[in-house]
Amino acid sequence: MKAKLRKSERLKKLSKVIKEDPFITDRELASILRVSIQTVRLDRLELGIPESRERTRRLAQEATDKVKSVGTGEVIGELIHVELGQEGISVMETDKDMAFRRTSIVRGHHIFAQANSLAVALVDAEIALTGTATVKYLRPVKAGERLVARAKITGRNNRKYVVEVITKINREDVFIGEFIVFAVERPGDSLDA
Amino acid sequence: MKAKLRKSERLKKLSKVIKEDPFITDRELASILRVSIQTVRLDRLELGIPESRERTRRLAQEATDKVKSVGTGEVIGELIHVELGQEGISVMETDKDMAFRRTSIVRGHHIFAQANSLAVALVDAEIALTGTATVKYLRPVKAGERLVARAKITGRNNRKYVVEVITKINREDVFIGEFIVFAVERPGDSLDA
DNA sequence: CAGATACTATGACCAAGTATTAGGAGTAGA
DNA sequence: TCTACTCCTAATACTTGGTCATAGTATCTG
Incomplete structure (x- = not known):
């Protein structure tokens, strides 16, 4: 079960790293986690984490919405x-x-x-x-x-x-x-x- | 000079549209402005407006910075x-x-x-x-x-x-x-x- | 040893670009 | 009218950061 442990830990680390830096790409994630890009992609799939560009897009969307809801309404x-x-x-x-x-x-x-x-x-x-x-x-x-x-x-x-x-x-x-x-x-x- | 006028107006409209909706792609811009994608790209180049993904990235960056500056410091x-x-x-x-x-x-x-x-x-x-x-x-x-x-x-x-x-x-x-x-x-x- | 699970590799494809080169249309001046 | 010019469009090759599917290898485990 060594591999499984490693994996679940990696998944945790993955979401943590992405949370800290949502702009990070799979390539960078792969080198941080010392696994292949494919593994990273599979992991993301498993965790339901979208790709980097999508994450950035959402962040931006959310932010502009927030600004609007604060700034527009007096x-x-x-x-x-x-x-x-x-x-x-x-x-x-x-x-x-x-x-x-x-x-x-x-x-x-x-x-x-x-x-x-x-x-x-x-x-x-x-x-x-x-x-x-x-x-x-x-x-x-x-x-x-x-x-x-x-x-x-x-x-x-x-x-x-x-x-x-x-x-x-x-x-x-x-x-x-x-x-x-x-x-x-x-x-x-x-x-x- | 008819064309020139049309162009400068288009440039104005281009930056206006992008300002209103930073997520918009060149393809969409092209259909709005009734010109080819290439023209849109040239126009962006001329105006120094980065691509859609870069714009989104910057928005998100800015937003997270703002949130941090408010949320991190007590x-x-x-x-x-x-x-x-x-x-x-x-x-x-x-x-x-x-x-x-x-x-x-x-x-x-x-x-x-x-x-x-x-x-x-x-x-x-x-x-x-x-x-x-x-x-x-x-x-x-x-x-x-x-x-x-x-x-x-x-x-x-x-x-x-x-x-x-x-x-x-x-x-x-x-x-x-x-x-x-x-x-x-x-x-x-x-x-x- | 077989089978499951985990990981890696490969190739085809996509969106949304950059960068470059080439060509046609309209217009303005000699 | 011809030429030179800008403006616009087109075509092509390349890039990033992915998706999706499929196959192969490694490793562990019962």
Whole structure:
């Protein structure tokens, strides 16, 4: 069974190497693993790993999609309900890219980002900017948990809006924040209260 | 000179189309532009546009680099000075990807992210989590401006740290925040004060 | 020893190119 | 009108990084 062991180890190493460097070609893989190119191809086939060009293509596709989904929507998370000037709800799926690697705890600024962009989106004005924010993290959020943020405009004074945001995971509050948002005509206007 | 005009227009259209869809092949380009593949290749050569696979490769490379620069470092921005448990400075270059497209004003959560991650990094503990944050945006930040955040630990009570962050652009304050950060042994510990 | 499993080798083929050379079409100036 | 020119197309040979199928060798194992 010596060969089998060698093989399963090689398969592991193969996927590891490819994960680390998706651009690598079969030729390079062959020389790293000290086997023939054919073996590498068979191994890839067995593991269902596509060819180098396909891997690169997917990476690029994924990346451009990601950029678009972040850059195009002005709101972080998915807006599932909005009553302009009143209230709104946004949902955000968290993943390990948002978290500290050691603990899998989502970094605070992602939760803040969801809440902040929702608060800003609620204000019915050409341009709205956050003036101040007071937030509290009630419990750590694990990567993979689904954040539901509900925001309400609770006060208004001229161009100044008070927005309260509560973010929950399965009905449990995990984050609460108060945002003072300003509707601005020309950027550059003072943000002082 | 009719042909020349047609050509220069074609070149423009070529780079435009490629910009919109970097994955497109010469064959597809040829049928879109109603010329032969050879012409497309010559045009690309003239414009210094690499082949489709190379373009994809670069896209993927760029994307993975970006992901790494965000995901690898636990701190948003570049840490240029840290005295653990005392103070630290981080610098972040802003760009248009961080801003609202219409106004080029950097979204608040990016500024928050820099300050928050710096505050957390200052705490000398295995795991540190933000408990509460109170922040104020003093003036809008334009894409391209360089943010310098300086954080100081101003108080400590057992596992609870008070960190004050001031973010400046050329000595002008643009953001000020107070973060209460908790040093936690086991994730899941209460975050209440 | 036979048979299975693992590995290597070979050859035909493909996509999407590069690089080069050659030739036809239209146009502009002498 | 002829010539020279650019522009476009075509044809050919070669490259990379593969797929797919098929055959041969090595090695272990019952």
